[in-house]
Amino acid sequence: MRFQFPTWLGLICVCGLFACQNTEVDLINGPQQMMLDAPDYFPANIPMPADNPLTEEGVQLGRMLFYEKKLSADGSISCGSCHQQQNAFSDGNQFSFGVNNTQGDMNSMALSNLHWQTKFFWNGRASTLEAQAIVPIEDVREMNLPIAEAVNRLQADARYPSLFESAFGTDAITPGLIGKALAQFERTLISANSKFDAWIRNEVELTPEEKLGLELFFTHPDPKLQLRGGNCSDCHIGFLIAGDPNGFSGFHNNGLDAEEKLSSGLMNVTANPFDQGKFKAPSLRNIALTGPYMHDGRFQSLEEVLDHYNDHIQNSTTLDVLILEASNEVPDGSDAVKLHLSDEEKKAIVAFLHTLTDQDFITNSKFSNPFN
Structure with missing residues (x-):
């Protein structure tokens, strides 16, 4: 189905x-x-x-x-x-x-x-x-x-x-x-002519791994409901797989750095301290071709990006709430922010991201x- x-x-x-x-x-x-x-x-x-x-x-x-x-x-x-x-x-x-x-x-x-x-x-x-x-x-x-x-x-x-x-x-x-x-x-x-687009048009089927990746990509996790997700589409939205087009709502602090190391980011434009460390959520279309990743190119591979969101989120006062509350396990009371995806789930998300490549x-x- x-x-x-x-x-x-x-x-x-x-x-x-x-x-x-x-x-x-x-x-x-x-x-x-x-x-x-x-x-x-x-x-x-x-x-x-x-x-x-x-x-x-x-x-x-x-x-x-x-x-x-x-x-x-x-x-x-x-x-x-x-x-x-x-x-x-x-x-x-x-x-x-x-x-x-x-x-x-x-x-x-x-x-x-x-x-x-x-x-x-x-x-x-x-x-x-x-x-x-x-x-x-x-x-x-x-x-x-x-x-x-x-x-x-x-x-x-x-x-x-x-x-x-x-x-x-x-x-x-x-x-x-x-x-x-x-x-x-x-x-x-x-x-707009990737494998993902062909799937939208009902022209091809995704592999089981790609389909699992798609489901995880578009799902916000809720362990209380046993709902597993990658939390990706909270920031990379809809068929454009891009940040919210409505102004600065598409800018996020995605936990790259702790408080004392946060870059200015959006704060340089708004002068609002709450915007420190926030950067634009880019489109993920053709993402397999556009590394290295993040505003400062610190990650060389999509696997490194998934590892960041899964295990290495840095907490700060401006960390996006969409990331702060996202986990596939019930919080244990510590300050650690982790997605708790399995290795299989991370591989599936990467497989789905490769379906966004548009050779045309x-x-x-x-x-x-x-x-x-």
Whole structure:
């Protein structure tokens, strides 16, 4: 019998199935409208920005800018250097490297299904894709190019003024239009053809181990009810397998460090001490391809991640209550926070996570470097 999702997840499914996902742009003249190529079980209530409708011309321009090395100070890197398609638009490093081999202090976030997110970067400091897209260009640890110089370089390139004219009706390039073009391309980076998606569409069956992993993934444990679970979907929600899209509710202190070692995280944005140590719960789609893991890339494997949640949670005043209360055994009165999963259950969850790999996504020529 097909595994039954929890009631709340079923409601998400129903909402998606009975609403049209595709977003149309009402253009009489000018750039050609596009629709997001997303499944009907993705949430349908996220509107396209009114001031940045999706168009063929805008997306193609954004793709070029994503891979344009002129947007870095020394012309050595592009957005695509730290967000590589074969790694599901992450880069495989603990910390990313910018111009002059300058090392950052955060793991490069994978990029997919960004239209359904509302906060960007590990600490949520950008509220739109348009705003997020500009930040790495100017960041001294990344591309280290003043945005005014980026505009000048593109304006002086014989290709770009006409491309901006086609996409936005003007050949006068601005920082805002650079951000809009990049955001349009990034919105098309939709991953929705993994084995998990095929299972949702009733096209394949999961193996017994994968099915057990799915059940554990989507179950919050309750030992009093003899209900075993991995507690994963409390933070990685629904068919997107991502953090809650509603603002900062998708940010969590997941017990990486004890009180005295907590990083600032979301607190840098909100200035609220209760947000210390909280970071964005990323999408887990293609997670088998995007290691190392966590905001600081401290874990090399999915097995290490499961071991952390199972045995090594560090308690602190801001530890997420969803983790604090989650255990497969009745608490013994100690301060230890543990899931108490068996080795078999941990292996099953990892097996399920591998079903989230989307080979079409990492080989789709529409997302590849147009300069190659």
